[in-house]
Amino acid sequence: MQLIINGQQQSYNGPINVQQLVEHLSLQNKRIAIERNGEIIPRSSFSEQLLNEGDQLEIIVAVGGG
């Protein structure tokens, strides 16, 4: 299954949910937020959200800025 994560194409052996993806990326204890195809995925529903072929994900953090 092909996903586009932060603009990069990534291959996964599906099916995979958002929580599993987060763990695969070693982001499970990080302060992040995720958007899928333009819609925010609430953190509480990560493990219920199954990813689909071609999904575009944005995974963001807070960084220094003014």
Added chain:
Amino acid sequence: MDTFVIAGKSYSSRLLLGTGKYKDFAETRMAVDASGAQIITVAIRRTNIGQNSGEPNLLDVLPPSQFTLLPNTAGCYTAADAVRTLRLARELLDGHALVKLEVLGDQKTLFPDVIATIDAAKILVKEGFQVMVYTSDDPIVARQLEDIGCAAIMPLASLIGSGMGILNPWNLQIILDKIKVPVIVDAGVGTASDAAIAMELGCDGVLMNTAVANARNPVLMASAMRKAIEAGREAWLAGRMPKKIYQATPSSPSEGMITQSPHSAANN
């Protein structure tokens, strides 16, 4: 105690500090502590994926339990991008609604696109955000943003990161006369006296980043800015004396002099 209120929460520090451009997170934290800032801006960016899993996180250094974090939309050139960024920020910060909106219009000057800013502000206010909005020093735009329901109006003093100081105090004065919500100078402050001047004009606070981060000693500059803002605020509250060109008045008594004044000596 002299406090100011933004979106229902009261703050004793009138210095709002950005967290960009420091050498590392340790210096960021030391500068924040030296500044006394309670409201700290952060940017929202893509995380690194597949690498740097042990990378430190800004929110571990500046935890939301200790500071009011103000996520910004720096780098956004459309209303849609700014709104999208702040929706993500609200999810990241567990429903936190206080945000800094900026929609830029030009890469060279980073001047705000005020039309797009107004469009974004309308959407964000409707969605329940408390919007502190970066804008030009145009008093009419400031009033329109206040009418939309923004929580604070944040006019520039000069271009972002320029350190040029307050180029148009008269426009700021007009904005301060008209606007009821807090007015915070955002961008352009270069050194402590600039921050003091903003406060002496009657601004409710100053938001700065580069003036501190790009100082030779950022932590010492953070401390200087804290004092400048306190001094400027106190001077504003105290009410300065009127300026009197060609109306010199001595501070010491005119009577009892052991010498005659030049005027009476010339007449003798």
